[in-house]
Amino acid sequence: MNEAAVIPQTTPWVLPSRGVVGMACLIIAESAIFTIFVVAYLYYLGKDITGPTPRQVLDLPIFTSICLLSSSLSVHLAVSALHNAKRGLCSLWLAVTVLLGSIFLGGTAHEWYKLIVHDGLTLQTNLFGTTFYSLVGLHATHVLVGLIMLSLALIFSLNGSMTSKHTGRLEVLSLYWHFVDAVWVVVFTVVYVLGR
Amino acid sequence: MATHTSAPAPSTTYTPPRRLVLDVLHDWVTTVDHKKLGLMYIGYALIFLVIAGFQALLMRVQLSIPNNTFVSPQTFNSLFTMHGTTMVFFVGMPILFGFGNYLVPLMIGARDMAFPRLNAFSFWISAFGGFLLYFSYFGASGLYGAGNAPDVGWFAYAPLTARVFSPGHSTDYWTLAILLSGISSIGTALNIVATTLCMRCPGMKLSRMPLLVWLYLVTSSLVFVTISPLTAAQIMLMLDRYAGSHFFDTQAGGSAVLWMHFFWIFGHPEVYILVLPAFAFANEIIPVFSRKAIFGYPAMVAASVGIGFISLSVWAHHMFTVGLGPGANTFFVLATMVISVPTGIKLFNWLATLWGGKIHFTASMMFAIGFLFQFLIAGLTGIMLSVAPFDWQLGSSYFVVAHFHYVLVGAILFMIFSAFYYWYPKMSGRMLSERLGKWHFWIFLIGFHLTFDFMHVPGLLGMPRRIYTYEADRGWMIWNMIVSSGAVFQAAGTLLFVYNMVWSYFKGPIAGPDPWDAWTLEWSTPSPPPEYNFAVIPTVDSRRPLWDIKHPDDPDSRYE
Numbered sequence: 101m102n103e104a105a106v107i108p109q110t111t112p113w114v115l116p117s118r119g120v121v122g123m124a125c126l127i128i129a130e131s132a133i134f135t136i137f138v139v140a141y142l143y144y145l146g147k148d149i150t151g152p153t154p155r156q157v158l159d160l161p162i163f164t165s166i167c168l169l170s171s172s173l174s175v176h177l178a179v180s181a182l183h184n185a186k187r188g189l190c191s192l193w194l195a196v197t198v199l200l201g202s203i204f205l206g207g208t209a210h211e212w213y214k215l216i217v218h219d220g221l222t223l224q225t226n227l228f229g230t231t232f233y234s235l236v237g238l239h240a241t242h243v244l245v246g247l248i249m250l251s252l253a254l255i256f257s258l259n260g261s262m263t264s265k266h267t268g269r270l271e272v273l274s275l276y277w278h279f280v281d282a283v284w285v286v287v288f289t290v291v292y293v294l295g296r
Numbered sequence: 297m298a299t300h301t302s303a304p305a306p307s308t309t310y311t312p313p314r315r316l317v318l319d320v321l322h323d324w325v326t327t328v329d330h331k332k333l334g335l336m337y338i339g340y341a342l343i344f345l346v347i348a349g350f351q352a353l354l355m356r357v358q359l360s361i362p363n364n365t366f367v368s369p370q371t372f373n374s375l376f377t378m379h380g381t382t383m384v385f386f387v388g389m390p391i392l393f394g395f396g397n398y399l400v401p402l403m404i405g406a407r408d409m410a411f412p413r414l415n416a417f418s419f420w421i422s423a424f425g426g427f428l429l430y431f432s433y434f435g436a437s438g439l440y441g442a443g444n445a446p447d448v449g450w451f452a453y454a455p456l457t458a459r460v461f462s463p464g465h466s467t468d469y470w471t472l473a474i475l476l477s478g479i480s481s482i483g484t485a486l487n488i489v490a491t492t493l494c495m496r497c498p499g500m501k502l503s504r505m506p507l508l509v510w511l512y513l514v515t516s517s518l519v520f521v522t523i524s525p526l527t528a529a530q531i532m533l534m535l536d537r538y539a540g541s542h543f544f545d546t547q548a549g550g551s552a553v554l555w556m557h558f559f560w561i562f563g564h565p566e567v568y569i570l571v572l573p574a575f576a577f578a579n580e581i582i583p584v585f586s587r588k589a590i591f592g593y594p595a596m597v598a599a600s601v602g603i604g605f606i607s608l609s610v611w612a613h614h615m616f617t618v619g620l621g622p623g624a625n626t627f628f629v630l631a632t633m634v635i636s637v638p639t640g641i642k643l644f645n646w647l648a649t650l651w652g653g654k655i656h657f658t659a660s661m662m663f664a665i666g667f668l669f670q671f672l673i674a675g676l677t678g679i680m681l682s683v684a685p686f687d688w689q690l691g692s693s694y695f696v697v698a699h700f701h702y703v704l705v706g707a708i709l710f711m712i713f714s715a716f717y718y719w720y721p722k723m724s725g726r727m728l729s730e731r732l733g734k735w736h737f738w739i740f741l742i743g744f745h746l747t748f749d750f751m752h753v754p755g756l757l758g759m760p761r762r763i764y765t766y767e768a769d770r771g772w773m774i775w776n777m778i779v780s781s782g783a784v785f786q787a788a789g790t791l792l793f794v795y796n797m798v799w800s801y802f803k804g805p806i807a808g809p810d811p812w813d814a815w816t817l818e819w820s821t822p823s824p825p826p827e828y829n830f831a832v833i834p835t836v837d838s839r840r841p842l843w844d845i846k847h848p849d850d851p852d853s854r855y856e
Binding site for chain 2: 113116118129130131135140143144147224227230234238
């Protein structure tokens with residue numbers, strides 16, 4: 101219907117990957133959401149009318165943090181293994197990532213159990229409880245979403261339906277996971293270092 | 297060098313057999329086509345425009361004479377809340393995203409958006425949000441039998457939204473509706489950015505993109521950093537209301553001012569999210585009807601990006617009356633004044649485009665010219681209000697209401713009408729009636745100026761906004777009467793417009809692919825465009841690909 105004389109292009113027409121651009125946009129939007137929660141945390145820091153305060157009840161979650169941060173490396177290794185068509189290796193690194201992420205979530209669960217049962221700190225106790233659970237909980241929700249998607253990727257990798265031509269997609273997922281880890285660096289600094 | 301855009305195709309005479317209603321409905325509900333989704337956005341925004349406009353009429357009836365009891369005070373509160381919320385979230389956003397959805401892929405020579413299914417998801421989430429907001433009229437009583445539609449104002453200041461002061465579920469419906477609308481906006485904005493960056497046809501460099509696409513890119517980028525804070529604040533408000541947290545609970549040391557900050561970090565850039573698409577329409581329509589290329593394309597792009605950045609640093613001019621201290625006040629006064637510089641650049645560029653042009657006064661162009669004048673006045677009252685001491689005097693008065701309606705109606709709505717007259721032929725295949733269009737323009741123009749010019753006066757005389765009624769001895773009555781009478785003209789104009797759209801859909805003259813002799817790629821497709829948009833993906837060599845086709849002896853690419 102449309103007539104178009106196609107001339108040979110001298111330079112190839114290359115555009116960025118829409119998956120990467122889309123994930124970058126999502127990351128910007130999510131960063132803004134986290135920023136607001138971090139601002140609320142810092143704004144209310146030390147303004148509690150009743151206890152407990154962060155200094156009294158919070159411990160540094162060093163081990164679980166190391167687990168989460170190193171999972172960034174393992175997911176990267178999974179992507180490059182897939183890129184090199186080494187599916188077994190990719191499954192292995194994905195499994196490691198899921199395991200490390202699960203350890204982190206377990207650590208958060210353990211911490212919250214201690215805070216709620218032993219220290220009596222809930223969302224309703226004071227401003228610290230309100231901002232702490234919402235900020236850390238928002239991050240933990242993102243970890244959970246990431247874990248679900250990584251587990252799906254692991255299943256697809258194990259049953260062989262994910263091949264090296266899907267590298268781009270796994271890379272997009274890995275971007276999300278790197279973002280979740282980077283947010284944890286901020287949350288860790290704000291809540292456990294500056295906040296105590 | 298010749299251009300290789302697809303030439304206008306002849307309109308097809310093939311008429312498909314009549315289809316069953318259920319088939320057609322199934323088609324629209326399950327569609328992921330950007331054009332159909334765009335039309336659905338526009339359609340549902342128009343429905344909400346009529347509803348929220350009717351609410352405005354009810355309020356004007358109530359305020360037209362002193363000591364009136366046309367509606368109850370409770371109803372009045374929910375009227376202005378629903379009017380504001382609906383107009384911003386379920387008229388402004390969807391209608392602009394609707395045009396964006398429809399036009400962006402066509403203008404960059406793409407066959408669809410980058411993520412068609414996400415596009416459908418965003419639309420249905422947004423539609424569900426609007427439905428939820430209005431369902432509050434039936435569902436908000438809840439188990440307590442208290443409350444009706446939301447009545448906390450469109451910016452829902454704390455602590456009015458706390459459970460104690462807003463029992464029942466009306467505020468919950470408001471929060472959920474805004475949350476859903478926010479998720480939908482982020483999804484659509486993501487889609488528009490990805491489409492613009494990743495789906496351009498060969499030769500469509502960023503420096504050759506139509507200015508409309510550029511402005512949608514800036515608007516969408518703004519959405520990420522402004523709608524997200526609102527979404528975060530809504531999550532906090534929901535936690536406060538459902539889970540008993542204390543974000544905005546002053547009894548437990550929480551801060552009501554923090555909500556104001558969070559809201560206006562969204563709220564002010566939101567004005568720019570709404571007005572940038574209006575600028576986008578002007579950037580396409582004014583050159584075509586001046587028969588000249590846009591003046592100062594790079595300056596226009598730079599000014600738009602500049603507006604995007606500066607708009608992020610002006611929010612607290614909504615909060616001068618809170619008492620921010622001299623440092624913060626000075627900063628926000630200056631930032632607010634600075635934003636008038638890039639805006640001024642745009643205005644002068646449009647004037648320079650008109651200058652020496654062969655201006656065609658179509659209905660579309662008349663609305664665009666109305667926009668230029670009215671946006672200037674809206675900007676000038678904006679500069680007045682940006683001066684903190686002036687704002688202390690007139691903050692939360694009808695002067696402010698008049699100012700922002702000058703932006704929202706005088707600029708944005710006028711440009712939306714202009715866009716309808718311009719792109720309706722592309723979307724429907726038929727022309728809108730020019731005669732009715734000019735009636736629409738003059739009636740609406742008179743109504744607009746009666747309402748919003750005179751609304752400044754009771755504001756200067758001290759009439760606060762959101763009041764239910766007033767005493768007869770205040771000297772506000774005559775002004776309110778004039779304002780209310782203008783609203784009748786506006787309603788009549790809008791009804792004429794709706795009638796024009798319906799009539800023209802069946803009886804309007806056939807438009808053909810390019811009724812305005814325009815220059816951007818959407819006019820190279822048949823009207824309405826087929827589902828795949830372009831049979832062959834076009835290649836472009838300049839900012840005005842269709843000009844190059846029509847004038848192969850003097851293509852634009854020579855001068856860029």
